[in-house]
Amino acid sequence: MNLLRSLLHMLFMMVTVIPWGLAVVIAAPFLSSDRVYWMCVGWLRVAVRSGEILLGIRNHIIGFENLPVATTAPAILLLKHQSTWETFCMPTLMPHPLAYVFKKELLYVPFFGWAMGRMDMIHIDRSKRAEAFNKVVAQGQRLLDQGTWVIMFPEGTRIPRGQQGVYKSGGTRLAIATGAPVIPIAVTSAKCWPRKAFIKTPGTVEFSIGKPIPSAGRQPDELMREVEAWIEAEMRRLDPTAYAAPVAS
Template structure:
């Protein structure tokens, strides 16, 4: 049954993303950046809703009260990354538009990447590290000033359930440069949608939002250690079965 559910959901996303992306490409010249964002977020809502209906995956969000309040209140969201599910869900869950920091190679993915390229996000060339970070700071500051929150995965890639990757300080470097607070977020998506797995399982994915961590006067590495400690401790609280006893 889970195999059939997974096949149907994959086909549904593949079939719907093509006309949606074409609509974005055709209308983008006539829309502003926010209109393009919410048009693209509409497909993500469809993907998440169909995931609930077809796959039986439901979301539970803890800590909404920890999010900054105000239309232009800045925030840099740093998430645990276990699967594609959270990349789909976050724009549908957050009260602000989000800007992902991602590698430019994703722009070449047919239809999905082409539509993503019309959005006001931060795509970087990883081979040019110094230039890439300067671009992140410049564009990140502009986006934060207009009320868009920047979202990054500090481990850089999807991490298998129960494991911990290497936390990189790019997100906290951006926070220290811009003065924006950091919001750590733990996500248990691998319980239902494991890394690189085609077959998904029904269940509940928890999104736990931590309290804002001020960045002013902090060092990026020290700040990232605090983010890492909170996320990993929260992961063990939310999904104790995935972690061996100490």
């Protein structure tokens, strides 16, 4: 049954993203960046809703009160990354527009990537590290000033359930450069949507939002260690069976 549900969901995503992506590409030159963003979020809402109906995946949000409330209050969201699910969900859950920092290769993905390229986000060339970070700071500051929150995955890639990746300090470097606080977020999406798995299973994905951590006067590595400690401790609280120590033989 889960195989059939997953197949139907994948087909639904493919069938809907093609006309939606084309519509964004065609309409983008005539719309404001804000309108383009919400047009794309419209498809994400459809994708998430289809995940609820076809896959049986539900979201449970913890700590929503920790998010800044002012219209232009800056924030840099640093998330645990386990699957595509949180990438789709975050723009539909947050009260502010989001700007992902992502590798430019994603722009070449048919329809989905083409639509992403019309959005006001930060795509970087990872082969040019110094130039890429300067671009992140410049664009990040501009986006934060207009009330858009920047979102990054500090581990850089999807991490299997129960495992911990290497936390890189790019997000905290950006926070210190712009003066924005960082908000750590733990996500248990791999319980339902495992990394690189086609078959998804019904269940509840928890998004736990930590309190904002000020960046003023901090060092990037030291600040990232605090973010890492909070996220990993929260992951073990939310999904303890995944992090259970193996039984000694």
